[in-house]
Amino acid sequence: MAAGAPVLLSLPPDPTSFALALSTFRVTDADLVARARQGDPAAFGELVDRHRTAVYRAALAATGSHADAEDVAQDAFVLAFRRLDSFRGHSSFKTWLLSIAWRQAINRRRTLTRMLRRFVTAAAGMEEPALMASIVATGPTPEEAVVAGELLRAVRREIAALSPRLRDALLLAQSGEYSYDEIGAMLGAPVGTIKWRVSEARRLIRERLARGESKA
């Protein structure tokens, strides 16, 4: 469900209650935050449902591990609930939440064991059949499909070899889940810097691939 989309609240047990009239209202994130602050866990549950994918994918971009991303997402939501009073509304709730999630994910990424697991998972993930199929399907002939598969593996290797700043910006931008403003809030950098990092990451990957082809 997209953030900010109209939500139909579940019907209360008593159909004659006043809440029935409210069930067709558009409920914004700000409304849900206000209700969650008053101790309504269901309102916060609705916020979790709205932003769970965005939080999870940000954590996945940082950690590279689905298990770690799940833990980080859970910790981020719990932390956000406990810090709801510090949310002033200067940015959207999603941006504020993503900033918390990104910090949690970076803290996890900094440990050596998580790093090791991340690389192992990334290497294993190179053979994901769905992703391979999407690339292979672009080639009209089996030869071109093999070439496309090789290219995809090479690109993933080059992405993994990027510096964390460039890689984070590239993955977050290409995930299609976040605006540049949200990425800037997460990474703590201006939008122009984020755009430059994405462009630089692309240029480096192209350059290294061309160098590798010339060597081959």
Added chain:
Amino acid sequence: MNGTDGHHIDIIDRAIDEAARGLTAGEPGAALTMRVLARIQRRPSRWRWQLAADPLNIAVAVTIVIVAVWMRPWDRRPAATTPSAPTIAEAGRPPVAPDALTSSPARGIPTLLDANAATRLDARKKSSSSQALSAPAGAPSASAGARSASAGAPSQSDGSVVATLAPPPLDAPSIVLPSLEAGASIDVQALVSLEPIIVAPLDQPEGDQP
């Protein structure tokens, strides 16, 4: 840049997009929301306050504090680090002045028994000498002495217990040091200034020069 290069770059860009999207593709588990809500609803601060506000728990805590204050286990700690034998030996010394038998509360280390205990000790030392000899003269008596000394105003029972457990006094004469007489001051004569020694300059050496 010709058309072939442009086509090549397009292919690489598409591969980058696909690879990056694949690295961030995924959905959290279906139970994520339930787990988050479960963690939120069992916030530790709430049950801690509820636990602390329970009258039964308050009564138990007050009882524990009262018992702890009454037993004062922390008063026994200095006795474990203080050598016990000198304390007992000094307590049994016969000609001890009452003011010298007080403890040193500032340091918390018992030095001597109180005056009452010493007096009773003097009266009972003949009758209980055999019992005192059989009793261990170690840590129990030292800890009792430590408790009576640190309490400031020891009770009668504490002193009698110490007196019972104390060893008999030594029959050694006290060492009396005679007072030192003031000796004559040492006069130091003024130093006599000496005449400077005049050294004559050396003459040219005689003999052949090389």
